[in-house]
Amino acid sequence: MFWAVANLIGLQDEFVLKRFYEPSLLSRCLMTSFDYLTQRQQSLREHKRFRNLVARQLDGVHVIDPDGRRLLNFGANDYLGLGMEMRGNEGRQDGQSLGNADLDSRVTGGSGASALLSGWTTCHERLSNQIAELEETEAAILFPTGFAACSGAVSALAEAGDLILSDELNHASLIDGCRLSRAECVVYPHRDWQKADHILQRRRQEFARVWIVTNTVFGMDGDLAPVDHLQEVAEKHDASVIADEAHGTGVLGNDGSGLCDALGVKNRIAIRIGTLSKAVGSQGGFVAAPRVVVDHLVNHCRSLIYSTSLAPAAVTASLAGIGEIRTRPERRRRVQKLARHVRSELSIAVANDLEASVPIIPVVVGTDPRVIEVSAQLAKSGFYVPAIRPPTVPEGTARLRISLSAAHETKMVDELLFAIRNLM
Numbered sequence: 080m081f082w083a084v085a086n087l088i089g090l091q092d093e094f095v096l097k098r099f100y101e102p103s104l105l106s107r108c109l110m111t112s113f114d115y116l117t118q119r120q121q122s123l124r125e126h127k128r129f130r131n132l133v134a135r136q137l138d139g140v141h142v143i144d145p146d147g148r149r150l151l152n153f154g155a156n157d158y159l160g161l162g163m164e165m166r167g168n169e170g171r172q173d174g175q176s177l178g179n180a181d182l183d184s185r186v187t188g189g190s191g192a193s194a195l196l197s198g199w200t201t202c203h204e205r206l207s208n209q210i211a212e213l214e215e216t217e218a219a220i221l222f223p224t225g226f227a228a229c230s231g232a233v234s235a236l237a238e239a240g241d242l243i244l245s246d247e248l249n250h251a252s253l254i255d256g257c258r259l260s261r262a263e264c265v266v267y268p269h270r271d272w273q274k275a276d277h278i279l280q281r282r283r284q285e286f287a288r289v290w291i292v293t294n295t296v297f298g299m300d301g302d303l304a305p306v307d308h309l310q311e312v313a314e315k316h317d318a319s320v321i322a323d324e325a326h327g328t329g330v331l332g333n334d335g336s337g338l339c340d341a342l343g344v345k346n347r348i349a350i351r352i353g354t355l356s357k358a359v360g361s362q363g364g365f366v367a368a369p370r371v372v373v374d375h376l377v378n379h380c381r382s383l384i385y386s387t388s389l390a391p392a393a394v395t396a397s398l399a400g401i402g403e404i405r406t407r408p409e410r411r412r413r414v415q416k417l418a419r420h421v422r423s424e425l426s427i428a429v430a431n432d433l434e435a436s437v438p439i440i441p442v443v444v445g446t447d448p449r450v451i452e453v454s455a456q457l458a459k460s461g462f463y464v465p466a467i468r469p470p471t472v473p474e475g476t477a478r479l480r481i482s483l484s485a486a487h488e489t490k491m492v493d494e495l496l497f498a499i500r501n502l503m
């Protein structure tokens with residue numbers, strides 16, 4: 080047995096083999112102790128912060144719990160109801176199917192290779208062209224996930240000698256991109272464009288290039304980045320904004336391309352990242368940018384080059400989703416209207432009507448045990464509303480995160496509001 084293991088781990092050196100003969104050393108080497116992980120998890124459990132996966136079934140606008148409970152789902156980012164519709168032509172209020180020919184040719188199976196090998200198909204090309212048209216950029220490139228698009232793009236663009244200014248509530252994928260790049264990273268207070276301006280007034284000349292990296296819609300707060308002001312700051316200091324429209328695509332803007340369009344800076348913010356996994360109803364991510372930037376990513380972005388390209392099924396579903404976003408503005412109008420209704424009923428303060436129409440609505444509860452309790456009570460009443468706890472959100476601000484979809488009927492939303500009011 081020992082020899083088999085020794086061969087397996089490539090121990091040819093006689094001296095090493097002799098030492099491994101000692102049983103205690105052998106067992107110490109082969110049986111790594113994970114007690115430290117057990118201890119950490121115990122502490123998470125004590126603080127009601129341990130997370131585990133729950134295998135639910137998706138059923139249109141509902142989810143079915145392992146114990147068979149059918150709950151109205153207010154936890155998905157399927158803002159336009161496209162994902163649930165494509166999973167089974169269900170959840171649509173007018174009873175029609177999506178009617179897009181692309182869906183008929185839906186395929187399963189992976190693409191088999193990275194984009195630079197045989198993994199970039201005519202279908203991928205068509206989708207990237209459609210995204211570039213929606214975004215009005217010279218080009219777009221696809222990624223296996225939105226996370227890969229954000230972390231990959233930021234780390235491939237920002238270099239040693241550069242500065243990144245990053246909003247303190249940016250998504251983990253942007254933060255990881257900052258960490259992976261060799262640029263100096265300065266985190267500015269949430270949405271504080273004046274602070275960003277101030278930092279650049281003092282330090283701009285120290286750096287070759289400066290990047291201002293921000294979510295456009297913040298996923299746990301449902302509030303908006305001042306991308307118009309950030310772009311002005313960038314122009315003043317010869318910097319570039321990288322805007323992550325993950326929660327904006329399909330939901331905001333006249334054309335459905337996101338917040339940059341809604342605030343009139345779409346054609347000034349050169350690099351916009353999006354996900355295909357939320358309002359588009361599929362899976363994957365993209366970067367829309369000038370051709371030279373896309374070419375740079377194709378040549379230098381590690382999460383693009385060293386990862387299998389987007390699965391054809393996801394490409395096909397994304398084509399259908401982008402098509403719907405471009406041709407059916409009534410979907411986003413509906414979910415925006417629901418969002419304004421919920422915010423007004425729960426008296427949630429917002430800066431303006433645009434912010435009121437974001438379909439992510441946090442209900443801050445406070446402590447971890449309390450938010451878990453409220454979420455469990457809502458489940459008993461037939462609603463799935465996830466409890467979001469630190470470290471995803473700051474200490475003391477554990478919250479319910481209500482995520483709305485155009486597929487929710489007003490009656491469903493009113494029932495949820497009634498249940499929340501009864502509990503709080």
Ligand SMILES: Cc1ncc(COP(=O)(O)O)c(C=O)c1O
Binds near residue numbers: 224227294296355364
């Ligand atoms: C702001 C933001 N960016 C990027 C992502 C990653 O997107 P994806 O889920 O497609 O990997 C998310 C997902 O939650 C997000 O909220």
